[in-house]
Amino acid sequence: MSDAHRAARREQIAEAALQVLARKGSDTSIAEIVAECGLSAGAIYGNFENKADLARYIAGQLLHRRIGTLDDAVADGAVRTPAEVLRLFMTLRRQPPDLSVLLQFWGEATVDPELKAVLETRATEFRDAVVRALRPWAATQPEDTEPLALRTAEVCMAMVQGYFVNTALFGWMTGAEYLDGAERAFGSPLH
Amino acid sequence: MSDAHRAARREQIAEAALQVLARKGSDTSIAEIVAECGLSAGAIYGNFENKADLARYIAGQLLHRRIGTLDDAVADGAVRTPAEVLRLFMTLRRQPPDLSVLLQFWGEATVDPELKAVLETRATEFRDAVVRALRPWAATQPEDTEPLALRTAEVCMAMVQGYFVNTALFGWMTGAEYLDGAERAFGSPLH
DNA sequence: ACCTGAACACCGTTCAAGT
């Protein structure tokens, strides 16, 4: 019971903190998280080491959930081209607050090695899920399957990260327009 | 003299703040900026409205300088494919602190509309510089030159932003590997 | 055992006093 209670408390605090982070970013105060979750300052420090530890927990949870969603979507093992996997990746239902805090975590991770380590772990898991999604396609190509799937997965990750920046900040293109534009830019050069 | 003095003071403060931001991120305190620039707290508030205004100034300056560098690099008007423009873009000399604070600004901009407006302005200027770089190539293609150059420039911007995230946080690929991978993923599908 | 909330050192910002 105690373990379950503790896990529930952490989740209650993390959920409240996520809401405030999405509104206030790095201006988020413990007092506001306290107000949002209905507990006290002491309760937060009984469940997390400090504010940075709470942020790491939120980042880990946020990204962990997405990996399962992607894995489920490609569980059928169908042959999907990189463009099809990217299309799938970009349309995974994603609440707007998530994108905002994801960009906040990226920025903070450049100066916080412990947060960076959390993001690296999750990004690697994510990339491996993309490798699994791309493997059927890579097997149909003349190159060695594994290196091609890995490199292509890394390219897809980078392209999605760029798409997130664009979506959250500039709103220039839809996912479909991005993919069409990339195919046009990198597709057959003699077109 | 007064205007020049004021501009120099702002630059002195901004340069010091940039150094501290690259080390401490959102933990950066006014006290640390004061120590770095050798002035006083009051001097900062005489030259900037507040901490957020100082951040906006730094973001604007940082990105403004880059646009000139890109424009200079493509001033010859040579025909460059999207891959060649991207290669150029990714190899513009860029001090490591710049990439860290750029990611920090992206994260903060998701919750700070005024900072977001500064980034949008600079991103549009940047995109227009990429349009100029791509126009000679776009003119050799069968589609309408302007829409193709614009959309391709947006795609290039997004891909570079994704490359920055990867470089700053994960270090998976060099720029050349990213481009090769993208050409392999989106190039002739029947290869 | 866990939670509360007053207490503490430090934060961003202001402004009277200096030059």
Add this chain to the structure above:
DNA sequence: ACCTGAACACCGTTCAAGT
């Protein structure tokens, strides 16, 4: 006119006191 730095309200964090 511009700069200084003590002062103020508020921040993250702790911990004695409660249940």
